[in-house]
Amino acid sequence: MKKILVTGSAGFIGSHLSARLLQEGYTVAGIDNLNDYYDVGLKKDRLELLLQNRVKSYEADISDTGSVMEIFESEKPDIVINLAAQAGVRYSLENPHAYITSNINGFTNILEACRHQKVEQLIYASSSSVYGANTSKPFSTSDNIDHPLSLYAATKKANELMAHTYSHLYRLPTTGLRFFTVYGPWGRPDMALFKFTKAILEDRPIDVYNNGDMLRDFTYVDDIVESIHRLVKLTPKPDPEWSGDNPNPSSSNAPYRIYNIGNNAPVRLMAFIEAIENRLGKKGEKNFMPLQPGDVPETYADVEDLFRTTGFRPSTDIQDGVNHFIDWYLGYYSTEPVAESRVI
Structure with missing residues (x-):
């Protein structure tokens, strides 16, 4: 089987994906800098499970050019999946330089390493x-995206443009994935599901932005992983129907593709909170607040391109997904015994 290098392997999606790739028989190596953007202990626990499952792991920062080149030279991966990035919209308002360092400089290093090692495909998180x-x-992936509302969003658009340049110049096959509000077991503490669950259990109020008038296309992590697993086997090729007279942003005459990965079913924020309350068996006190800078009131993914290419579309029910997360949370933090709560 092929060797796959996953960056951000101790992260939420990266740990789930690495475990799945191992189950499918791939050789997997991982890179993660274990930064303190959120609880490092959670990252180490994810990583520990992967190490037990034979993932060779490197503690390194993708913005360190020398380290990245050395790891690629040593591992010689067939496929690279870049999930390492500085995440978070609101954090980008406070620490803009962190996003340039990781999402721009770091991604440049990944592109260069892929080019020099002649990898078969680069899949990356947008x-x-x-x-x-x-x-x-x-x-839709065919929409114009020239009006980002946060530096985080701007760096992700930049990643797509940078990837296309390398696909065009060096025929490096690249696949960009626009993730829509990913949630599930082992999720990030800075995300709403984690914060709301923790606050409700501790009898603290939860901050509800835009006075609750928001919709999110919440996407369960297993659906993200299934989508990536299928795309690993589908190296992009030049689109014979692409035309510079009417250019489709999601494809190219280079080996380049962009896909949305979302549930294609937006959920109202208040319904999302209700799903949490249903599983916990208690109501949360709401602190209604205005829309925050950089936030958008609604997300909704068109996933027809993904379905046509892979035959798969995310479809996990929000209550089921929330239940799985809370089962994990209660077990991991020993609030309530839950079987296999530490299994990714």
Whole structure:
């Protein structure tokens, strides 16, 4: 089987994906800098499970050019999946330089290493945030995305442009994935599901932005992983129907593709909170607040391209997905015994 290098392997999606790739028989190596953007202990626990499952792991920062080149030279991966990035819209308002360092400089290192090692395909994480000020729904990969609302979103759009350049110049096959509000077991503490669950259990109020008038296309992590697993086997090729007279942003005459990965079913924020309350068996106190800078009120993914290519579309029910997360949370933090709560 092929060797796959996953960056951000101790992260939420990266740990789930690495475990799945191992199950499918791939050789997997991982890179993660274990930074303190959120609880390092959670990252180490994810990583520990992967190490037990034979993932060779490197503690390194993708913005360190020398380290990246050395790892690629040593591992000689067939496929690279870049999930390492500085995440978070609101954090980008406070620490903009962190996003340039990781998402721009780091991604440049990944592209260069892929080029020199002649990898078969680079799959990389983009974000639904690139749709920015767009209001036409559902968001389509054929839409113009020239109006991002945060630096985080701008860096993700930049990643797509950079990837296309390398696909064009060096025929490096690249696949960009616009993730829509991923959630599930082992999720990030800075995300709403984790924060709301923790606060409700501790009898603290939860901050509900835009006075609750928000919709999110919540996407369960297993659906993200299934999509990536299928795309690993589908190296992009030049689109014979692509035309510079009417260019489709999601494809190219280079080996380049962009896909949305979302549930294609937006959920109202208040319904999402209700799903959490249903599983916990208690109501949360709401602190209603205005829309925050950089946020968008609604996300909604058109996933027809993904379905046509892979035969798969995300479809996990929000209550089922929330239940799985809370089962994990209660077990991991020993609030309530849950079987196999530490299994990715």
